[in-house]
Amino acid sequence: MEPSERGIIRVYPVGISKKCDEITRMDCFHLSRFALLLLLIRPALQLPGQAIDTLDLGVAENYSLAEVQAYYEKSRLERDTFSMAQSEQWFYWFHTYQEEGTGPGVAYEHLRNAHDLYAAIGNKVNLRYILVILADFQLKRGFHHEAMQLFHRAIDLNRELGDMRSLSHCYSELSRTYLLMVDTANYLFYLDLATDLALTEKDSFLLGILYTERGTFDMDEGDFGSAIDYSRKAVAIGKDVFIPCIGWSIALEGVARQYRGEYAAAIPILKSAIPYHRKLREMEAVQKYYGNISECFRNLHQMDSAYHYLMESKLLGDSLALANVESRMNELLVEYNTREKEAEISRQQAELDAREARARQQKQAITVLIGGIIIAIFVLLGVYKYFIERVRAQKQLAAQERLINQQEKTRLAQENELETVKSLVEGQEIERQRFARELHDGLGGMLSALRLQLDQLNPYLPPNQEQLNQKALHILKHSVEEVRAISRNSLPKALERSGLITALQDYSSSLTAERGPLIDVQQYGRIALSADEELSVYRIIQELINNAVKHAACREIMVLIVQAGQDVSISVEDDGRGFDHLSAKTGSGLYLLRQRVNVLKGELIIDSSPLAGSSFMVNFRCK
Template sequence: MKNKLLFPFIFLISQALYSQRVYSLDDDHTYTDSLIQIIKTTRIDSIKGITSFRLAELYRRSKKNELADEYIAVANKIAPRYPFLKDVGVYYNSTTYLSKGDMVNFGKQLSLANTKLKKYKTKESYALRAYIVRNLSILQQFQNNEKEAMRMLIEEAMPLAKKGGDYEVLSGLYKSVAIIFMNNNEREKAEEYLNSAKEYIEKAPRSSYTYKETKVEIYIIDAENLCHLENLTGAKKSLDKAYAIIKDYPKSNMNGGYYLSEGYYFYKIKQYENAFKSYDKGIANSMLFNDIYSANRLKFAKYLPLKAMNRYEDIKKMLSDLIESGSLFAVDEKRYTLELAYAFEKLGDIKNAYKYKSRYIVLSDSLNEQYSKDKITALEAKFNKVENERKIAQLEAQQERDKLIAENNKLYYGLLVALSVLLLLLVIFLWINSKNQKKIAIQHAKNYAQNLKSLKDQKEIEVMQAMIKGEEGERKRIARDLHDGIGSMLSSLKMRFMKVNSASETVDLNEIESMNTLLNNSITELRQISYNLIPESLLKLGLEHALNDLCHMLQTDEVQIDFHANNISKDIPESIQITIYRIVQELLNNALKHSKGTDILVDCNQNRSTFFITVEDNGIGFDSKNMDGFNGQGLKNLKSRVELLNGKMEIDSSAEKGTAFNIELSI
């Protein structure tokens, strides 16, 4: 029988979609506390926004919907100012529909989130999209569209997860594909994917707050599948892996699934009493969370060991109680009814056997299945001889109708052959047309690639031209500094030396002091120009120290500059460090020159291969929408350097709150 004993695992993988049950070990307190602390202490709105979204999702998993709504509201106030946050927010807000059980709008919002996130090429966006597509595939499974669910997992979700490098998400995807194969009773194929799922979950970082739940699910499902494959040694190893985690959480609602798999293992090794004990533990766990559906299915799991022990009276009572409970899915009620009819037949109660067999046919909508009709006729013969004779007459009439149908089928088959020939001709035509279209598509692809290369080359030329202009401007500035600063000082010093040389033997001490001051100022000016060219602290001590020195050096009595750094690696290539330094230097020079502010905040932090720069001032602001009309070379150089590192720059400026530059660089 298809889908036999697979029901608990369909429930496990649907945890993200079923609004009233979320399977969890309930050990998220440490993680939630750390997120709350970040939200309270960070001064960067973008970090506060994404952290609030993540905290809301965590509370939603724990069914703390009021707290989830509170942090969703915080994040939604910040998100409109940041394009990535705004697009990510579509996914996080979709969980509101999930908590209400509105699967239609939940699916629409998931599809919208996946579309909006396609323009981002970061590991985080790839991993999140993989998780979104996985949820969309589960929705397809709920609609009995397993073929589309499989396609979405293999062709869309898995490549995204591999790009994102998220082994935990990838393991979950392999597990989901395995379950689809299990639903279709392809156990060997399912085991291949479960082995991949186990391999990836062992590679995944333990720091994820869902890592333990994901690992427990995989090994529970693997144990059940190995039992079906009669690999009982392997099943025991997987059960032990799951128990090593779940034993520390006796009140977790994941225990129900574990005990169901353990009970099935005991059944396979013929330890029937131990199987009953495991099932009873699972039932108690399900009732602890008022999970009636899982409890009912755990009760039905006793059917196999009871049948093996020929305890049909117990089977009759158990199945009757389940059917009359009213808390069943249609597919479960159909199967329970069929097995109850079988139990009554074994007990010699033909009347009730016939009753429940008829009920089964109504539920399964299979009145035209000859096998079921023959079974009912046989039961009727035992139940009532007169009724049996009537049924025989009906069958004879049915046979006459079948003969007539057979004659009609000959005509239908002739038409079918003709139609098949036409279809064959159509397929040949489509095949030829497809080959031609393929050739056209290949040519279009070549043209597209050439155009793309031309655009890329043009963009590289524009960037190089901007960099050359910037370098030329820098050379002019250095020449001007040398001419106006050190040059004039040294000329003055030369004239004074000549004056002293041509004067009398008596040397004016004041003149010597003045010459000494000029010499010191020249040395200081020379050091300043040298530092602007290449800061010594950057080469010797690294980017963070150099940025700190830069902020300290530019600070004056009128302008206070605060510098904050977080997780800046010392392994960043030197060329990229110089570019980042120049970006911050340009932003500070612009703020000091134009903003007329008194406070400037510089915040730099690194998250793996992404570097974030925030420079805020409390000055007079400017019209950032009209940036393209500015003639200054500074902002052009700034944009060129950001583009050189495949970065993005956002500007928020107004007269009331000053100017904030938010830059995200790929290093």
């Protein structure tokens, strides 16, 4: 493995956007440093004032973008340059982090305005913070030399103000810039300066991050011993002061020992880093470390453990890939709706402008007629009234057209959302069936073959070995039955062979035999559904029965399916502990249940309260 491929997986923490493609050696420690800088910058974003007409914006959530705009206008009229500069900072904050924002382009312009205003009044304290944020903007755009110049200006101001703690953070950010420019000498020079200042100022938070970063760099260079030393320093700091990269710091030593061939020592260290990443939901790192642990076990020739962690890595990777696909689908849907809305607004605005122009022309013609012909004033009044009524009718017609267009757009959006949900449900069903086939054909077949082999063992065995043999056969029998049960739940063959009611009765009988509650499945009328509708109804009832068995502690469950023409009604009731469905949080199970009901274009009615059982009813019209 090349040195550039070594080290900890490059994963970006939640809340920090990914950098441009040319950042090949960037890792979470640099971004964690910038997140720390934002915490230091936040106090400079507070606006002064006590009364409501001056707005105390110490907490962004207390005010809207409109209120900040009003404060800015007031400051501009009073020629209060300092308040105007702070308002520009809040505009940047809103456009970057709040829902009212429009994106980084507008945010950058407001930040430039704040820079110019602070420079005009010579406010060096706030100007240095603005320079750091502007430099980070340039790094995101790939303009490294511009970012370097801005960081140097911020460094000069911090030296002039004597703020050594902020100076150490600027050195840290400048070293990141030189790393992106592949200037190793300057990178190490400014990283050492930042480290020395952090030691002097006793800034343990930054010091832990810098130690971890230096260790990562040394490991990339192949100096594993140095990487381990810096990792231990960072971990020692992290025990007393929380640093966001404590998980990376621990894992750094584990990866370094892995590449040094110390596989047995690397495994427990890598395992101890995983809980930190799980807590921060950095699942890409967890997947990577599972792979590292598997590789260590493989080199130690412990193939069972190696296979176990390899499968953990693969399953987590598949889950992350599915989450990324769902996230991308949601982003595309939002983008599509936004563009459609903008196009509709533009078209309606053009139509409104055209109508208003025509109305102005008509009013001008009426005015000319009234002023030029005194004799025919009564006639002109009649003409004027005619045109006014006509304009009013046109406006009413335009309003009706806008309403119709908006309703059509809403209908199309709902249909698009329903189609997206349907595709997601179908994809889940296909994956469930694939998993069931693989489980039945693969693991089920192997367990059955093993059982046949055990059955053929020497029947004349000593009593102690015969007892062990029978115990193994008993365990194996239950394992085969469990595999078949899982396969049957994921891929109900009875649904294809015998229909919906028989499949539900088979499923209910298996649950009654295994877990105890009495499940009664009844139908009223002839049930005639399409294959897709039968599968959706089966999954809905299966989910409701499973929830009742797992959570309701019930003794009896009643399932009733009624069809009258195209109207289908499903009722699932239990005598369990019940719950307050009005205040209960919506979990993933209830969410998926609602999505399946939406695919059927039906409605879900829940009637439940504590200690009174639960009743779920689904109504829809079949095709």
